[in-house]
Amino acid sequence: MLGGLYSFVSAGLFVVMNAVDVAFTEAAVGAGISTVLMLSTLALTSRRSRRSFRTRALPLLVVFITGATLIYGTLDMPYYGSPAAPANHHVAPRYLRESVPRTGVPNVVTSVLASYRGYDTLGETTVVFTAVVGVMVLLGVRRRRPNRPRDGEDGA
Amino acid sequence: MSTFLGLYNYWIAVLLMMGGFYVVIAEGNLVKKVVGLNIFQTSVFILYISMGKVHGATAPIIAAGYHRYTNPLPSVLILTAIVVGVATTAVGSALVVRIYEAYGTMEEDEIHVQDKSL
Amino acid sequence: MTEHLVLRVVAKLLLPLILLFSLYVQFHGDFGPGGGFQAGVIFAAGFILYALIFGVRQGRRVLPGWLTHSLVAVGLLIYAGTGLATMALGGNFLDYNVLAHDPAHGQELGIMLIEFGVGITVSNAMIIIIYMFAGRGEHDGEPDRE
Numbered sequence: 001m002l003g004g005l006y007s008f009v010s011a012g013l014f015v016v017m018n019a020v021d022v023a024f025t026e027a028a029v030g031a032g033i034s035t036v037l038m039l040s041t042l043a044l045t046s047r048r049s050r051r052s053f054r055t056r057a058l059p060l061l062v063v064f065i066t067g068a069t070l071i072y073g074t075l076d077m078p079y080y081g082s083p084a085a086p087a088n089h090h091v092a093p094r095y096l097r098e099s100v101p102r103t104g105v106p107n108v109v110t111s112v113l114a115s116y117r118g119y120d121t122l123g124e125t126t127v128v129f130t131a132v133v134g135v136m137v138l139l140g141v142r143r144r145r146p147n148r149p150r151d152g153e154d155g156a
Numbered sequence: 157m158s159t160f161l162g163l164y165n166y167w168i169a170v171l172l173m174m175g176g177f178y179v180v181i182a183e184g185n186l187v188k189k190v191v192g193l194n195i196f197q198t199s200v201f202i203l204y205i206s207m208g209k210v211h212g213a214t215a216p217i218i219a220a221g222y223h224r225y226t227n228p229l230p231s232v233l234i235l236t237a238i239v240v241g242v243a244t245t246a247v248g249s250a251l252v253v254r255i256y257e258a259y260g261t262m263e264e265d266e267i268h269v270q271d272k273s274l
Numbered sequence: 275m276t277e278h279l280v281l282r283v284v285a286k287l288l289l290p291l292i293l294l295f296s297l298y299v300q301f302h303g304d305f306g307p308g309g310g311f312q313a314g315v316i317f318a319a320g321f322i323l324y325a326l327i328f329g330v331r332q333g334r335r336v337l338p339g340w341l342t343h344s345l346v347a348v349g350l351l352i353y354a355g356t357g358l359a360t361m362a363l364g365g366n367f368l369d370y371n372v373l374a375h376d377p378a379h380g381q382e383l384g385i386m387l388i389e390f391g392v393g394i395t396v397s398n399a400m401i402i403i404i405y406m407f408a409g410r411g412e413h414d415g416e417p418d419r420e
Contacts, residue, residue, distance in 0.1 A: 040407035041249040059182035067174040074166040081211035103381035106218040124236040131243035138250040139406040
């Protein structure tokens, strides 16, 4: 449930940052599909988790060091929303200018995704396909383990 | 202070990223690790999208009367990344389900113990 | 049949809207936010809503396993096929300019075709994932014969 809320909030953030396509996708995916996925994983496995007694000091240390290094790295980055950021100067203005005359598509995100960077999108769609095949291979074969206690099994 | 106002978006993303990272390495339960990975993914999306925003600009859909648009490129990258992320989370969850069926437990330590005793 | 009555009624009312919306998003991706990925996940979310409320077996009757398995590949084939078609017509791989009588129309046609392919693949991918997870826990569901 928290996961669904989290995705919803991040979708809201995306809208605030003017990336409406991403907000769309994140809302549909996060609030809908991811939540169902997590719930089914939990249903298929145990709902309880053992409280682990190992020490948490080492992971905390690693996390702090990594976080500090990352924040140190961001000190040189362009400020939030600055139009002078280097990311906004090389290819992006060209795409924004040329999208309508050359492709007739006002939604620049779609035209970049499908036309200017169409080859990458083909690769990414193939990745989705391969992942689905992976899930089919992992979960598609029905195995019955008679000695594992499962709720509702009638000893078939 | 202006540094903070200028950079707070990156720091929020880093914070979330570290939260997700911590969950992945510190939790023993496999399902919680997958959830931590998800948090990590979302924080990376926020990082990229925030890099594309331009103040006073509108969504990158060309329309009459608007002159400033946000950078479309990060949106493009993250769009596919979200869907690919769901697919890979599905593969990860499928692996977790199979591990549970094979070992009977979700805790990493117990799985190691069972492996060592083979 | 009266269990979860409110859920069933609301789902039946909402479902056509959701599916229609996903089609709208798919084909209006050029002019507003949207496109293949978004339409695919919205369609899948709508269908998952149906399967959640009416049961996965009922969902499997509406969209059988063999159909989703084929469609997820068909979407990708449409995409790659468009690329090959552009090569056959003389351009580079995925160069939409050669698809119609002038480049701008060719681009629009090419974009629409590949977004359609992407939408089909993504929606069926999500539905297959849910089928797989749901089918794993069932004891009397029909086994997957593909």
